[in-house]
Amino acid sequence: MYDGGKIILGIVIFLAIVTFPFYSNMGKAVTKPDPKLDTPEIKKLTEKKCVETKDFMRAEHMKLLNQWRDFVVRDGNRLYANAEGKLYQMSLQNTCMKCHSNKKKFCDECHKFADVNPYCWDCHLQPKESES
Amino acid sequence: MSINRREFLRIAGLSIAGIGLSATNPIFRDSTEAIQVSQMPEALKAKRWAMVIDIRKFRTEEDYKRVIEACHSIHNVPDFGNPKDEIKWIWTEDYEHAFPGQENPYLPESLKHKLFVLLCNHCENPPCVRVCPTKATFKRPDGITMQDMHRCIGCRFCMAACPYGARSFNYRNPRPFIKDPNPEYPSRMIGVVEKCTFCTERLDKGLMPACVEKSNGAMIFGDLDDPNSEVRKVLSKNYSIRRKQELGTRPVVFYIIGGDENAG
Numbered sequence: 001m002y003d004g005g006k007i008i009l010g011i012v013i014f015l016a017i018v019t020f021p022f023y024s025n026m027g028k029a030v031t032k033p034d035p036k037l038d039t040p041e042i043k044k045l046t047e048k049k050c051v052e053t054k055d056f057m058r059a060e061h062m063k064l065l066n067q068w069r070d071f072v073v074r075d076g077n078r079l080y081a082n083a084e085g086k087l088y089q090m091s092l093q094n095t096c097m098k099c100h101s102n103k104k105k106f107c108d109e110c111h112k113f114a115d116v117n118p119y120c121w122d123c124h125l126q127p128k129e130s131e132s
Numbered sequence: 133m134s135i136n137r138r139e140f141l142r143i144a145g146l147s148i149a150g151i152g153l154s155a156t157n158p159i160f161r162d163s164t165e166a167i168q169v170s171q172m173p174e175a176l177k178a179k180r181w182a183m184v185i186d187i188r189k190f191r192t193e194e195d196y197k198r199v200i201e202a203c204h205s206i207h208n209v210p211d212f213g214n215p216k217d218e219i220k221w222i223w224t225e226d227y228e229h230a231f232p233g234q235e236n237p238y239l240p241e242s243l244k245h246k247l248f249v250l251l252c253n254h255c256e257n258p259p260c261v262r263v264c265p266t267k268a269t270f271k272r273p274d275g276i277t278m279q280d281m282h283r284c285i286g287c288r289f290c291m292a293a294c295p296y297g298a299r300s301f302n303y304r305n306p307r308p309f310i311k312d313p314n315p316e317y318p319s320r321m322i323g324v325v326e327k328c329t330f331c332t333e334r335l336d337k338g339l340m341p342a343c344v345e346k347s348n349g350a351m352i353f354g355d356l357d358d359p360n361s362e363v364r365k366v367l368s369k370n371y372s373i374r375r376k377q378e379l380g381t382r383p384v385v386f387y388i389i390g391g392d393e394n395a396g
Contacts, residue, residue, distance in 0.1 A: 071169045073280045076272060078175075078336050081168035090169070094316055122321040123281060125208075125313055 033113040036105040041098060051080065051088050051095070062118070065092065092124050101127040174338030178355035180256075180275040181330055182384035183341075184366050185249050189350035196224055196247060202346040203328070208319040210302075210309035219300040221328040222251040222343055231375060243389065249351070251343070252277060252298040252328035253375060253383030260290035260299065269325075275356075275384065276330045286323035295376050296383075299327045356384060 268283035
């Protein structure tokens with residue numbers, strides 16, 4: 001093999017770089033995201049129910065929000081009837097965040113963990129939170 | 133194992149039928165399908181929203197300020213304090229600049245210096261909608277030229293197309309320049325174009341536009357297609373003009389000017 005030493009050295013360096021994320025994170029415990037639902041607004045509710053079921057919201061909230069956006073902005077339809085037929089105003093600022101007033105512990109907690117950066121808050125105003 | 137043509141066609145046919153059937157299978161269905169949405173029952177409806185601005189009723193500086201402030205404060209319009217970056221949904225201009233081509237040197241002195249309230253004309257033939265490459269700005273069935281900020285890419289074609297200067301671009305992040313943010317309404321971000329929306333968010337909740345509400349009757353809002361609406365009544369009794377009609381954009385913001393009596 002011509003230049004065997006150089007090739008093997010190259011392969012070793014390549015593998016070292018490619019596997020860097022794995023061994024650099026080995027043994028480190030990753031803290032699980034822990035979104036909080038304990039806002040004063042939610043505590044006051046007698047029936048603690050979101051617009052749709054918890055499982056649905058967990059899996060599909062991004063789709064739901066995208067659809068709400070189009071219904072409201074493009075069609076001027078502002079009322080949403082959920083699976084039970086209950087009516088809600090479709091609004092991130094005036095419906096979602098009225099209960100989930102803890103953006104940091106509710107939205108950011110998982111979004112940071114999953115490294116997703118939704119651009120909602122570039123325009124939409126987040127509720128005022130006390131630094132804690 | 134080899135299959136003959138007949139065998140192949142039979143299997144292919146069955147497979148296609150199978151795919152067709154499985155489309156009704158819940159695992160293929162979008163879980164957010166078949167949702168029920170509706171307008172609010174109290175929403176104001178019209179075939180063709182329009183506005184009449186009776187400029188005779190704007191007498192003091194306060195009259196203008198009250199209307200502009202009402203709009204800009206609820207819509208989180210920033211104030212950069214410099215005319216180059218200015219964002220405006222509703223603003224004032226003198227006769228010569230509001231109605232170019234219609235000025236003449238012998239107008240009443242009072243009219244020459246009168247300020248006119250200007251806003252998006254919600255044209256029936258809007259050039260901004262035609263040029264928008266992403267359909268971020270579009271025409272609602274009720275005639276409102278609406279902006280979808282989620283789609284705006286900031287190309288500013290609409291600003292070049294609009295003959296009324298009704299559109300403003302966010303050259304800078306507007307957030308720090310909003311004096312007292314209204315938590316019920318979003319702001320905008322750097323790099324999008326914004327303008328008056330005839331307060332769609334208020335109409336949908338059964339409220340009149342903010343400027344109309346605060347104008348003490350100087351601005352009238354209603355359905356142009358309804359002969360009994362207030363705008364039509366006012367228009368049938370007064371001589372009114374529109375901005376740059378000759379361009380064929382068919383604006384629906386009408387101005388009642390009056391003569392010398394508007395001096396004041």
